[in-house]
Amino acid sequence: MKFRYKIFLISFMFVTISINLIGIIIINNTYKTQINSKIENNIDKIKDIGNIVSFYNMSDINSNLFNKDDTYYEISNNENIIFTNLTFDKSGIEEKITPVENEIKAMISNEKIFVSTKINNYNIIIAEDIKEIYINRDEQIQFFIKVSMIFSFTIAFSLYVVIFLLTRRINKLDKALKQIQDGNYSTRVKNLGEDEIGNLATSFNQMATSICDNINEIQRVSENRKNFINDITHEIRTPITSIIGYSSLIKSGKVRDSKTIIEYNNMIYEEGNYLNLISQKLMDIVLLDNKTIELELVNISDILNKIIESKSKSSFDILFKSNIEKNINIQSDKVLLQSLIVNIINNSITACKDKEDKIIIIKLEKIDEKQVILEIRDNGIGMSEEQLKKVKEPFYTLNKSRNRKVSGMGLGLPLCVKICDVLNAEMNIKSKIGEETSVEINFKI
Numbered sequence: 001m002k003f004r005y006k007i008f009l010i011s012f013m014f015v016t017i018s019i020n021l022i023g024i025i026i027i028n029n030t031y032k033t034q035i036n037s038k039i040e041n042n043i044d045k046i047k048d049i050g051n052i053v054s055f056y057n058m059s060d061i062n063s064n065l066f067n068k069d070d071t072y073y074e075i076s077n078n079e080n081i082i083f084t085n086l087t088f089d090k091s092g093i094e095e096k097i098t099p100v101e102n103e104i105k106a107m108i109s110n111e112k113i114f115v116s117t118k119i120n121n122y123n124i125i126i127a128e129d130i131k132e133i134y135i136n137r138d139e140q141i142q143f144f145i146k147v148s149m150i151f152s153f154t155i156a157f158s159l160y161v162v163i164f165l166l167t168r169r170i171n172k173l174d175k176a177l178k179q180i181q182d183g184n185y186s187t188r189v190k191n192l193g194e195d196e197i198g199n200l201a202t203s204f205n206q207m208a209t210s211i212c213d214n215i216n217e218i219q220r221v222s223e224n225r226k227n228f229i230n231d232i233t234h235e236i237r238t239p240i241t242s243i244i245g246y247s248s249l250i251k252s253g254k255v256r257d258s259k260t261i262i263e264y265n266n267m268i269y270e271e272g273n274y275l276n277l278i279s280q281k282l283m284d285i286v287l288l289d290n291k292t293i294e295l296e297l298v299n300i301s302d303i304l305n306k307i308i309e310s311k312s313k314s315s316f317d318i319l320f321k322s323n324i325e326k327n328i329n330i331q332s333d334k335v336l337l338q339s340l341i342v343n344i345i346n347n348s349i350t351a352c353k354d355k356e357d358k359i360i361i362i363k364l365e366k367i368d369e370k371q372v373i374l375e376i377r378d379n380g381i382g383m384s385e386e387q388l389k390k391v392k393e394p395f396y397t398l399n400k401s402r403n404r405k406v407s408g409m410g411l412g413l414p415l416c417v418k419i420c421d422v423l424n425a426e427m428n429i430k431s432k433i434g435e436e437t438s439v440e441i442n443f444k445i
Contacts, residue, residue, distance in 0.1 A: 007163050008156075015159070016152050023144045031137045035113075038130055039106050042115040045071060046104060046126050050119040072127040086127065090114075099123040169197045173204060185212045239271035295331040295423070300372065300443070303334065304364055307341050315349050318358040328366050330443050332423050340419045344376050344439050347413065351380025351437060370445050377438040383431040391429065392417050 053075070074084040090097070093109045099118035106115045111131045117124050172189060179187040188208060189201045246264040249255045255264065301324055308320050345360065352358035363375040383391060392413050420427045424444050431437040 007167070008159055011159050011163070012152075012156050015155050016148075019148060019151060019155075023148060027137060027140050027144065030140070031133065034133045034136075035108065035130070038113050038128060038133070039115070042071070042113055042126055042128055043104055043106065046115045046117055046124055049073070049075075049124055049126070050117060053119055053122045053124070070129065072129075074123075074125040074127075076123045077121055082122075088112075090125075090127075097125060099125065166197075169193070169201070173197075173201060176204065176208075180208060180211070185215060236275065239274050242271045243268050295333060297329050298332050298334050298337060299327060300330050300332070300337065300374070301326050301328045301364060303338060304341060304362065304374070307338065307345065308362060311345055311349070318349060318352060318360055320360050320362065322362045322364075324362065324364040325366055328364060328372055330372055330445060332443070336419045336423060340416050340423070340441070341374075341376075343413070343416050344441075348376055348378035348380065348437070348439075351378050351382075354381060355379060372443040372445060374441045374443065375438060377436060379436050382433040382435050382437055383429075384433045387433075388429060388431055 072084075072086050072088075074086050075082045076084075088110075093107065093114065096107055096109075097105055097114045097116045099105070099116040101118045104115060104117045106113065108114070108130070111129065111134055113128045113130055115126050176187050176189045185208065188205050191198065191201070246268050250261055250264055255261055304324055305322075308322055312318075312320050345362075348360045349358075352360065357379070359379045361375075361377045363377075364372070366372050416427060419425075420441065426442040426444075428440045428442075429437065430440070
């Protein structure tokens with residue numbers, strides 16, 4: 001059963017039962033009030049008669065006194081009936097209304113009120129027909145039934161319209177949920193007001209947006225993994241092909257010249273070494289995804305100065321300009337921090353190879369008690385906006401010729417990104433094609 005029908009039935013039953021109960025209570029109270037009023041009236045009458053017979057002899061009392069209204073009287077002395085105008089048989093209730101000295105009895109039987117008492121040896125019984133009260137009660141009940149039926153139909157129609165209007169918005173949510181279930185994740189619900197249902201619609205739209213974002217992210221990750229596997233396959237296939245080719249030439253005996261054999265052996269060694277480097281880099285990336293590092297206090301100023309000194313000796317054609325604040329300590333891992341800085345400087349060195357004046361600027365400063373900024377800027381070939389978007393992807397190289405001596409294997413920056421995540425740092429890259437590239441790392445203290 002639909003929710004709107006449940007609400008309708010429950011509300012209709014509650015309202016109908018409440019109205020009927022109220023009507024029954026009102027009719028019963030009216031009936032009891034009328035009955036009590038009649039009883040009180042007849043008690044007053046019998047008291048008046050009692051007062052009369054107390055002061056006068058019954059023979060002196062005019063019998064017309066008892067014929068002024070519709071009340072029935074019976075007055076007797078012992079078993080002698082002095083006066084009566086009863087027109088009905090009271091044998092069925094005679095014992096119940098037998099008068100008692102100085103006590104007033106009252107009862108209802110056969111749509112009549114009976115009141116009795118005994119005063120000065122006079123038995124007094126009065127009765128009044130109250131059939132009209134019963135008729136009025138029956139008429140009120142019949143009238144109420146008719147009114148109740150009309151009112152119930154009116155209430156039923158009004159309830160259905162109101163509930164339909166209220167639940168129509170819930171139906172919109174239900175349809176939207178079914179569309180989401182069918183895979184249409186772009187479905188959204190229009191504004192449904194400021195009440196609870198409106199808030200529910202807002203939450204639904206936020207949920208749908210989150211689902212859509214998560215699905216897009218899953219698709220993006222899936223596509224990246226697919227591309228990653230393709231790149232690994234392509235990157236490994238070339239050195240393996242070279243190794244198999246050179247080794248098969250040596251094995252077959254087609255190459256006998258010692259210099260050529262040495263040259264081929266060197267090629268096999270370089271390709272094998274390259275495969276080893278790829279495996280190490282990939283292993284580092286995988287391990288960093290699943291590794292928890294215990295950070296310690298390290299002096300990044302000293303580490304940076306040592307790296308610059310080492311690189312200056314191995315890359316003598318590059319001018320290193322440094323502005324490094326002394327004794328800056330951060331919570332980090334020394335090995336990972338060195339790997340991070342070395343990878344970025346190596347990328348800067350590679351980017352400057354085609355320049356006549358090769359300059360790399362390294363700046364380290366403590367901004368405040370919460371952050372330290374490291375900037376490494378080169379005057380190399382730079383990158384376009386499209387290249388900046390892809391440069392952090394594994395195996396992406398700026399040199400499309402895939403000359404490893406020029407462009408590297410494309411795993412340096414992805415590794416740097418993983419290291420920054422582990423060290424609670426942020427890396428931002430800015431570049432102008434043909435002019436410069438700046439890598440800024442924000443270490444949070």
